[in-house]
Amino acid sequence: MRNVSRCCRFTTMTDLPKPAQRISSFGGSVFTEFTTLAKKLNAINLGQGFPDWNVPKFVQESAHEAIKSGPSSNQYTSHMGFPMLKETLSKFYGKLMNRAIDPQTEIIPTNGATQALFSSIQAHVNPGDEVICIEPFYDAYPADVIMAGGIPVYVPLKAPKNSTSSHEWTLDMKEFEASISSKTKAVFLNNPHNPTGKMFSREELQQISEIVLRHPNMIVISDEVYEFITFDDCEHIRIATLPGMWDRTLTISSSGKTFSCTGWKIGWAIGPTHLINPLYLVQQWIPFCTTTPFQHAISLSFEKAQENNYFAELKSSYQRKRDIICDAMKKVGIEPVVPSSGFFALGHIKNLLNTFEVPDGESTDYEFSRYLTREFGVTTIPPSAFYCDDHRHLAEHYTRFAFCKSDPLLHEACLRLENLRKSSSH
Numbered sequence: 001m002r003n004v005s006r007c008c009r010f011t012t013m014t015d016l017p018k019p020a021q022r023i024s025s026f027g028g029s030v031f032t033e034f035t036t037l038a039k040k041l042n043a044i045n046l047g048q049g050f051p052d053w054n055v056p057k058f059v060q061e062s063a064h065e066a067i068k069s070g071p072s073s074n075q076y077t078s079h080m081g082f083p084m085l086k087e088t089l090s091k092f093y094g095k096l097m098n099r100a101i102d103p104q105t106e107i108i109p110t111n112g113a114t115q116a117l118f119s120s121i122q123a124h125v126n127p128g129d130e131v132i133c134i135e136p137f138y139d140a141y142p143a144d145v146i147m148a149g150g151i152p153v154y155v156p157l158k159a160p161k162n163s164t165s166s167h168e169w170t171l172d173m174k175e176f177e178a179s180i181s182s183k184t185k186a187v188f189l190n191n192p193h194n195p196t197g198k199m200f201s202r203e204e205l206q207q208i209s210e211i212v213l214r215h216p217n218m219i220v221i222s223d224e225v226y227e228f229i230t231f232d233d234c235e236h237i238r239i240a241t242l243p244g245m246w247d248r249t250l251t252i253s254s255s256g257k258t259f260s261c262t263g264w265k266i267g268w269a270i271g272p273t274h275l276i277n278p279l280y281l282v283q284q285w286i287p288f289c290t291t292t293p294f295q296h297a298i299s300l301s302f303e304k305a306q307e308n309n310y311f312a313e314l315k316s317s318y319q320r321k322r323d324i325i326c327d328a329m330k331k332v333g334i335e336p337v338v339p340s341s342g343f344f345a346l347g348h349i350k351n352l353l354n355t356f357e358v359p360d361g362e363s364t365d366y367e368f369s370r371y372l373t374r375e376f377g378v379t380t381i382p383p384s385a386f387y388c389d390d391h392r393h394l395a396e397h398y399t400r401f402a403f404c405k406s407d408p409l410l411h412e413a414c415l416r417l418e419n420l421r422k423s424s425s426h
Helices: 030-041 057-068 083-097 112-124 140-147 173-178 202-213 273-283 292-307 310-331 350-355 364-376 389-395 407-425
Strands: 107-111 130-135 151-158 184-190 219-223 249-254 266-270 335-337 344-348 398-402
Touching: 030 364, 057 292, 083 107, 083 266, 083 292, 107 112, 107 273, 112 140, 112 184, 112 219, 112 249, 112 266, 112 273, 130 140, 140 151, 151 389, 173 202, 184 202, 202 219, 249 273, 266 273, 266 292, 292 310, 310 335, 310 344, 310 407, 350 364, 350 407, 364 398, 364 407
Parallel strands: 130 151, 130 184, 184 219, 219 249
Antiparallel strands: 107 266, 249 266, 335 344, 344 398
8 A cells, every 4th residue: 555645745835826927916906995895894985986776777778788688798709999989989989089099909998997007018018128107007007017027107196295186196297207117118197197186287298298208218108997977177188189290199998987887897998000010919818808788788888978968967977976075074083185187085184193093003094094994984095005106105195085876875974973073183
């Protein structure tokens, strides 16, 4: 009989296969920590940016119509995208960008904007290439770059100490240009910007464009998912519409924010053929194709939205929600940075620093979000998570509220925050 001890042995951690080196710097997401904490303590989660209401009725009807329309809307479609959606996006964005957009070669539907960002980097960035991430950033940006073997380079927006408006957060153009090297391949431009709610002015975009155009190998990956959620009559300007920038820009957006259907994961990238074609090549080996019935449904939804004045109502609804949360912040001693767009509002917590303790080695904004969740039942997100390690200190006295929630939930959160005011006054 064979000696079992010779042929079988306990496996130890050192014996297990190791994951790829390229993900060795990845840890748990900030959203994992605070969503888990919110659920555990039954707190109102104003951390993660997803609506808590059902999708609009006309969008639901579009989905039903698409699913019932026959086999072509329920089976694989081309990796280049569902033809009807591409045609719809071509017409819709052609008007917004004031140019003809070829639906066959200049548009690609993706599994949400997140996949469009990932595919853009996979298609255009080589190992060792540098990609500029403007801080605070959407947390997928540096991860996408690292997984492609690229190197993230960080340039922070600058804000005055007593900032009260997202307009006051600016990009230092000299610092931006100084960050560009012979290895720079791209810059992520998030406009409208998450989490500040900043909308880059025409003058700022013109300056960015002039800098990019001085560097022949550099492209702009323009993340514009909040393009239809803008406030106070602020104009959203697409950098691809500026002189010389169509050939240098991938414009990325999504249905998730616009139609309150983040789980559908229908996004797209728009740009010149020489930038879109590499995404087609990548697409066939990642998801192959994006969910067919939802592509069909989003195409129908765009058509119905324009008939129902939906986009104006969307802006009005979110502006009201923004005002609710900003007013609540003011009442409890948090100074809001009033956003011009998007789902989020930053608040300065300097007036509340004496109301909670920060253990050694912990970040102030992380500990404040834990304190708010634990003691008052409202969860926010610490914005230092959207900075590199060297720049985290820039955000340590801020917190981020998501106001993409129903009015009753926002009002309940405001009532709970009132206890913070009472506590800080003692």
